[in-house]
Amino acid sequence: MSNSIEVYNKLTFKQDIPKYIQIATFIKRLIEKRKIKDGDKLPTIRELSSFLSVNSVTIVNAYKKLKSEGYAYQKVGSGSYAKIREISSVFRKEYSNSLKVLSIDELPSIVDFTGETNTEVLFPIDDLKTTIDKVLDRDGANALISNSTYGYKNLISTINKVFWDNKLNEEDMIIVSGAQQGIDIVSKGILNINDNVIVEKPTYGGALSVFKWRKANIFEVPIENGGVDLDKFEKILRKNKIRCFYTMSYFQNPTGISYSLKKKKRILELAEIYDFYIIEDDYLSELIYENSIEYIPFKWLDRKKRVIYIKSFSKIFLPGIRLGYLVAPEVFRESLQNSKFNTDITTSSLMQRALELYISENKWKQNIKYLNVEYNKRYKAMQEILDKDFKELVSYIDPKGGLSFYLTLKDISISSKELFFKLKERGVYITPGIMFFTSENDGKNTFRIGFYQTNEDKIKIGLNILREELLKCHI
Amino acid sequence: MSNSIEVYNKLTFKQDIPKYIQIATFIKRLIEKRKIKDGDKLPTIRELSSFLSVNSVTIVNAYKKLKSEGYAYQKVGSGSYAKIREISSVFRKEYSNSLKVLSIDELPSIVDFTGETNTEVLFPIDDLKTTIDKVLDRDGANALISNSTYGYKNLISTINKVFWDNKLNEEDMIIVSGAQQGIDIVSKGILNINDNVIVEKPTYGGALSVFKWRKANIFEVPIENGGVDLDKFEKILRKNKIRCFYTMSYFQNPTGISYSLKKKKRILELAEIYDFYIIEDDYLSELIYENSIEYIPFKWLDRKKRVIYIKSFSKIFLPGIRLGYLVAPEVFRESLQNSKFNTDITTSSLMQRALELYISENKWKQNIKYLNVEYNKRYKAMQEILDKDFKELVSYIDPKGGLSFYLTLKDISISSKELFFKLKERGVYITPGIMFFTSENDGKNTFRIGFYQTNEDKIKIGLNILREELLKCHI
Numbered sequence: 017m018s019n020s021i022e023v024y025n026k027l028t029f030k031q032d033i034p035k036y037i038q039i040a041t042f043i044k045r046l047i048e049k050r051k052i053k054d055g056d057k058l059p060t061i062r063e064l065s066s067f068l069s070v071n072s073v074t075i076v077n078a079y080k081k082l083k084s085e086g087y088a089y090q091k092v093g094s095g096s097y098a099k100i101r102e103i104s105s106v107f108r109k110e111y112s113n114s115l116k117v118l119s120i121d122e123l124p125s126i127v128d129f130t131g132e133t134n135t136e137v138l139f140p141i142d143d144l145k146t147t148i149d150k151v152l153d154r155d156g157a158n159a160l161i162s163n164s165t166y167g168y169k170n171l172i173s174t175i176n177k178v179f180w181d182n183k184l185n186e187e188d189m190i191i192v193s194g195a196q197q198g199i200d201i202v203s204k205g206i207l208n209i210n211d212n213v214i215v216e217k218p219t220y221g222g223a224l225s226v227f228k229w230r231k232a233n234i235f236e237v238p239i240e241n242g243g244v245d246l247d248k249f250e251k252i253l254r255k256n257k258i259r260c261f262y263t264m265s266y267f268q269n270p271t272g273i274s275y276s277l278k279k280k281k282r283i284l285e286l287a288e289i290y291d292f293y294i295i296e297d298d299y300l301s302e303l304i305y306e307n308s309i310e311y312i313p314f315k316w317l318d319r320k321k322r323v324i325y326i327k328s329f330s331k332i333f334l335p336g337i338r339l340g341y342l343v344a345p346e347v348f349r350e351s352l353q354n355s356k357f358n359t360d361i362t363t364s365s366l367m368q369r370a371l372e373l374y375i376s377e378n379k380w381k382q383n384i385k386y387l388n389v390e391y392n393k394r395y396k397a398m399q400e401i402l403d404k405d406f407k408e409l410v411s412y413i414d415p416k417g418g419l420s421f422y423l424t425l426k427d428i429s430i431s432s433k434e435l436f437f438k439l440k441e442r443g444v445y446i447t448p449g450i451m452f453f454t455s456e457n458d459g460k461n462t463f464r465i466g467f468y469q470t471n472e473d474k475i476k477i478g479l480n481i482l483r484e485e486l487l488k489c490h491i
Numbered sequence: 492m493s494n495s496i497e498v499y500n501k502l503t504f505k506q507d508i509p510k511y512i513q514i515a516t517f518i519k520r521l522i523e524k525r526k527i528k529d530g531d532k533l534p535t536i537r538e539l540s541s542f543l544s545v546n547s548v549t550i551v552n553a554y555k556k557l558k559s560e561g562y563a564y565q566k567v568g569s570g571s572y573a574k575i576r577e578i579s580s581v582f583r584k585e586y587s588n589s590l591k592v593l594s595i596d597e598l599p600s601i602v603d604f605t606g607e608t609n610t611e612v613l614f615p616i617d618d619l620k621t622t623i624d625k626v627l628d629r630d631g632a633n634a635l636i637s638n639s640t641y642g643y644k645n646l647i648s649t650i651n652k653v654f655w656d657n658k659l660n661e662e663d664m665i666i667v668s669g670a671q672q673g674i675d676i677v678s679k680g681i682l683n684i685n686d687n688v689i690v691e692k693p694t695y696g697g698a699l700s701v702f703k704w705r706k707a708n709i710f711e712v713p714i715e716n717g718g719v720d721l722d723k724f725e726k727i728l729r730k731n732k733i734r735c736f737y738t739m740s741y742f743q744n745p746t747g748i749s750y751s752l753k754k755k756k757r758i759l760e761l762a763e764i765y766d767f768y769i770i771e772d773d774y775l776s777e778l779i780y781e782n783s784i785e786y787i788p789f790k791w792l793d794r795k796k797r798v799i800y801i802k803s804f805s806k807i808f809l810p811g812i813r814l815g816y817l818v819a820p821e822v823f824r825e826s827l828q829n830s831k832f833n834t835d836i837t838t839s840s841l842m843q844r845a846l847e848l849y850i851s852e853n854k855w856k857q858n859i860k861y862l863n864v865e866y867n868k869r870y871k872a873m874q875e876i877l878d879k880d881f882k883e884l885v886s887y888i889d890p891k892g893g894l895s896f897y898l899t900l901k902d903i904s905i906s907s908k909e910l911f912f913k914l915k916e917r918g919v920y921i922t923p924g925i926m927f928f929t930s931e932n933d934g935k936n937t938f939r940i941g942f943y944q945t946n947e948d949k950i951k952i953g954l955n956i957l958r959e960e961l962l963k964c965h966i
Contacts, residue, residue, distance in 0.1 A: 145627045149620075160619065361671045
């Protein structure tokens with residue numbers, strides 16, 4: 017459908033900005049406000065240039081800019097068409113910029129419940145410095161040379177020994193530059209265009225982006241206590257040839273839910289029956305605060321070689337050190353090794369060696385113990401306030417571990433996105449639900465608050481402000 | 492077309508290997524030998540299981556294995572079909588494994604003209620160690636924390652100051668984990684499926700893989716002295732909407748050719764006329780041995796914002812430190828930043844800081860000077876022998892810089908791939924031309940010999956063996 021050209025009447029040019037940018041911005045706004053709809057034909061170049069009394073090159077450039085920003089596309093011989101960019105991706109940018117624009121001086125005065133500022137780091141920096149020094153002394157130039165695309169051999173062996181009781185085949189392992197890269201490599205290595213992928217609903221936005229980039233078809237299955245809804249899961253399996261299921265088995269992001277043993281076993285059976293693979297993203301399983309949660313990842317139960325396991329060290333080791341590994345069934349060995357090579361050749365050598373020494377000298381386990389104590393304090397502090405002061409405002413499933421709570425609004429008249437903006441004004445940052453869904457209509461009444469970048473005082477201050485804002489909108 | 496089932500008569504089962512693997516291997520061989528052709532229908536499960544007297548599950552598993560390895564595909568409701576894997580990819584694996592299987596003890600006795608072993612490193616390791624220590628002392632925990640997806644701000648500023656005379660817009664820059672990642676990020680950020688890409692012929696295999704992975708259509712244009720053949724280049728531009736042109740402007744890999752100023756200017760004009768972008772991979776321009784080569788990358792000449800510039804530090808800094816940066820026109824800012832985030836969130840922080848200090852303390856330039864002297868010696872040593880002893884055996888274009896020579900066989904009765912295997916037997920490793928083309932029919936009479944991982948003695952030994960082998964096959 018084409019719009020009337022009259023709508024462009026409202027465009028008045030300012031002096032100091034190139035006209036083509038002003039035209040592009042004007043059209044963008046119309047698209048975002050849905051005055052121009054997805055697939056609407058834009059005026060022809062001649063039409064618009066004569067209507068606005070500008071040179072036709074100006075319109076060409078404006079359309080070019082819209083195209084490059086994803087607001088328009090061209091059909092050969094037929095002109096330009098509008099394209100709706102998902103609001104979620106627009107908001108995503110706003111969200112991620114909101115913290116980035118803060119200066120270092122401002123950071124101490126805000127409460128970061130998103131966990132994205134990296135202002136608070138629980139890490140014995142001197143220990144790591146000593147470790148790096150030792151590696152440089154011990155290995156000399158070799159410390160800085162990479163010998164293998166798949167990772168530093170001793171690190172692979174140490175991981176196998178310390179975390180897997182030597183039960184892994186080390187040839188199935190690849191060191192990666194963090195879990196995000198792990199997901200990207202797996203996606204490129206095992207997915208073809210239009211392959212079907214099941215994800216949890218809600219799920220981690222960084223994984224969604226990777227699958228979308230790979231042009232996969234995404235099916236979302238709601239997650240509930242104990243794991244995804246198996247009825248809905250099987251229904252999809254029966255109707256579609258699924259290539260893989262992406263899951264976070266412990267403290268799922270954002271819900272904090274961990275899978276029950278029963279569900280894990282059933283999903284593994286289904287993987288065999290329906291011939292799909294499980295991508296298990298294990299990013300936080302070290303932080304278990306209650307005995308009722310036992311660590312048995314899909315990978316441990318994987319008798320039929322159905323699990324591609326991705327482990328991140330970044331969150332728990334150090335956010336600036338991008339390190340992790342993946343373990344995959346042998347059938348994928350070649351394609352994943354190629355995928356790693358074509359992604360970044362190999363992961364930097366020095367940090368692999370430092371991590372290896374850090375783990376084999378047992379400092380890793382000591383640090384995890386320390387982190388468990390510290391984060392558990394914050395977890396309890398947050399939970400105590402939530403249970404005491406938020407009863408009529410929010411509900412949540414107790415994660416019993418991890419670094420955050422996922423809250424559902426009760427009888428609140430605003431969306432969590434609106435809440436985000438209100439709280440931001442007051443220096444408190446939350447992650448609204450919209451960040452974790454493929455559709456912009458989901459996640460309106462949920463949000464995540466994490467304690468990773470806080471302390472007990474900040475938790476009190478932040479939750480107090482959150483409570484005040486929620487009370488204002490309580491129905 | 493379907494094959495007669497009789498061909499499976501030749502399959503005799505061995506005792507100790509699962510039957511499905513033996514069947515899959517047998518079929519793979521038939522495909523590789525072209526006894527089964529691309530797109531041929533494989534026997535049905537029932538047919539083959541009864542012919543071979545095995546359980547049908549065995550055939551199912553064999554076909555599954557073939558599928559997962561890319562030798563077969565399934566059409567729903569119609570059965571399984573053979574797929575020809577490019578021989579070049581089979582050889583690629585053989586090639587890259589040939590050096591990997593060598594133990595550290597074996598390395599000193601071989602001559603690595605491929606440059607892939609990293610046995611010889613011209614790097615003042617103590618300098619870097621001091622730099623890393625300084626960074627850790629200066630920045631403490633911050634040294635290990637990443638503050639931005641796009642890279643450590645001071646590194647970006649220092650690069651702009653030292654290498655670009657502050658002429659870049661720093662918001663257009665992204666720090667990447669090496670040039671390979673740069674290519675991958677650009678590919679994901681600006682290419683859509685079926686977009687058309689022009690590459691030089693021959694070109695770097697790692698870039699070809701990335702573009703193929705992105706399902707781009709690849710056009711190859713022969714490179715000759717001074718750059719690509721512009722007639723052929725324009726012919727493609729006239730007939731096809733090209734999205735980008737991937738080029739290595741200095742010491743092109745593998746040919747060693749550098750672009751003339753005239754060709755660079757013309758290609759920039761064409762980019763504007765035909766609306767495509769130039770991906771400039773600048774991986775080795777620091778190593779210029781002759782004054783006749785002047786450093787003027789496409790990026791310097793880029794008035795119309797047509798160039799995406801990718802700079803690797805890995806080759807010249809340290810191969811185990813995956814670091815580089817890219818500079819792109821503003822229209823791509825958002826898509827490339829997203830692409831970087833979804834690829835690995837960010838590049839490790841510590842090494843960015845170490846590199847920043849290393850550059851700003853002027854150690855970078857000192858080291859480059861030193862590298863120039865050292866590599867120039869090897870370059871001259873290699874050239875001297877080539878000119879003296881290989882006149883009737885090979886021809887080459889003098890690169891006048893970089894790290895290798897690209898040789899064309901003269902009147903030799905074997906292909907460079909066969910030569911590779913012969914030389915390998917004698918402990919000398921070359922890179923045959925086939926590695927740099929999309930078609931397995933190209934590159935048969937060319938190969939690359941690099942001096943990156945050699946010294947003057949090894950050059951003598953290796954070239955002597957090369958000469959002996961060539962003389963054996965001289966017509």
